[in-house]
Amino acid sequence: MILEVRDLRKEFTGVVAVDGVSFAVREGGSLAVVGESGSGKTTCARIVTGLEKATSGTVELRGSVQMVFQDPYQSLDRRQTVRGCLDEVLAHHRKDRSRTAELLDLVGLDRALGDALPRHLSGGQRQRVAIARALAAEPRLLVLDEAVAALDVSIQAQILNLLVDARAATGVAYLFITHDLSVVRHVCEDVVVMSRGKVVEAGPVARVLGAPEHEYTRRLVASVPRAGWTPTRAVSRD
Numbered sequence: 001m002i003l004e005v006r007d008l009r010k011e012f013t014g015v016v017a018v019d020g021v022s023f024a025v026r027e028g029g030s031l032a033v034v035g036e037s038g039s040g041k042t043t044c045a046r047i048v049t050g051l052e053k054a055t056s057g058t059v060e061l062r063g064s065v066q067m068v069f070q071d072p073y074q075s076l077d078r079r080q081t082v083r084g085c086l087d088e089v090l091a092h093h094r095k096d097r098s099r100t101a102e103l104l105d106l107v108g109l110d111r112a113l114g115d116a117l118p119r120h121l122s123g124g125q126r127q128r129v130a131i132a133r134a135l136a137a138e139p140r141l142l143v144l145d146e147a148v149a150a151l152d153v154s155i156q157a158q159i160l161n162l163l164v165d166a167r168a169a170t171g172v173a174y175l176f177i178t179h180d181l182s183v184v185r186h187v188c189e190d191v192v193v194m195s196r197g198k199v200v201e202a203g204p205v206a207r208v209l210g211a212p213e214h215e216y217t218r219r220l221v222a223s224v225p226r227a228g229w230t231p232t233r234a235v236s237r238d
C-alpha cells in the first residue's frame with residue numbers, strides 16, 4: 001500500500017468532521033472518496049497531504065504526495081509562465097529541467113504554451129498545468145480534490161482521460177475526492193463512501209456503485225442524472 005489511513009478523527013470546534021475513517025490506496029491504484037457536501041472528504045484529503053492535523057488516528061504514506069485543487073487559477077502564480085512554473089518545481093526537486101517539454105506532452109499541452117501566463121490559458125489548460133506541476137515532483141500519490149468540478153463537462157472528460165493516461169504512463173496512485181459519481185466510474189478502481197464523517201461503504205467501484213449495499217450509497221447513486229433524465233422533473237423537488 002502506498003497510503004494507509006487508520007481510524008482518522010478530526011474535530012473542529014463543535015464539529016466532528018471525520019469520525020473513525022480508515023482506507024488504503026494501493027501502489028499505482030486509484031481510490032475515490034465520495035459523499036455529499038460536508039461529509040468530511042476534503043478534511044481527509046487535507047490530513048493526508050499534511051495541510052491539516054488529525055485529532056487522532058494515523059496516516060502512513062510510503063512516498064511523496066502532491067495535491068491538485070479545484071481551482072487552478074487560485075493555485076497558479078499569475079506572473080509565472082507555464083515553463084517558469086514547471087522549471088521551478090523541477091529545480092526544487094533536483095530533477096532535470098529538460099523534463100519540462102516531456103511534462104507538457106504528458107498533460108497534452110502544446111509546447112508553444114510554455115511561454116504563456118495563466119491568464120492566457122483556458123480553465124482546462126490551467127488545470128493541465130496544475131497537474132503537470134504536481135507530476136513534476138514525481139510523487140507516488142496524487143490527491144485530487146474536486147479537480148474537474150469547476151470545468152465544463154466536455155473539458156472534464158478531456159482532463160479525466162488525461163489523468164487515466166498519466167497514471168498509466170507514470171504509475172502514480174490517485175486519491176480522488178469528488179461528489180461526482182461519473183468521475184469515479186471514469187478514473188477509479190475503488191471507492192469509499194462517506195456520510196457525516198464516517199465510511200458507510202467501501203469496495204471496488206463496479207460493485208459499490210453497481211450494487212450498493214448501504215441505503216446512503218443507494219440514494220447517492222439514484223440522485224445522479226442518467227440518460228433519459230429530464231431536468232424538468234427534478235425542478236419540482238424544490
Ligand SMILES: Nc1ncnc2c1ncn2[C@@H]1O[C@H](COP(=O)(O)OP(=O)(O)OP(=O)(O)O)[C@@H](O)[C@H]1O
Pocket residue numbers: 012013015016017035036037038039040041042043044179
Ligand atoms: N476549518 C474548519 N473549521 C470548522 N469546521 C470545518 C473546517 N473545515 C471543515 N469543517 C466542517 O467539517 C465538516 C466536513 O467538511 P469537509 O469540507 O471535509 O466536507 P466535504 O465532504 O469535503 O464537503 P465539500 O464537498 O463541501 O467540501 C463540515 O461540517 C465542515 O463545515
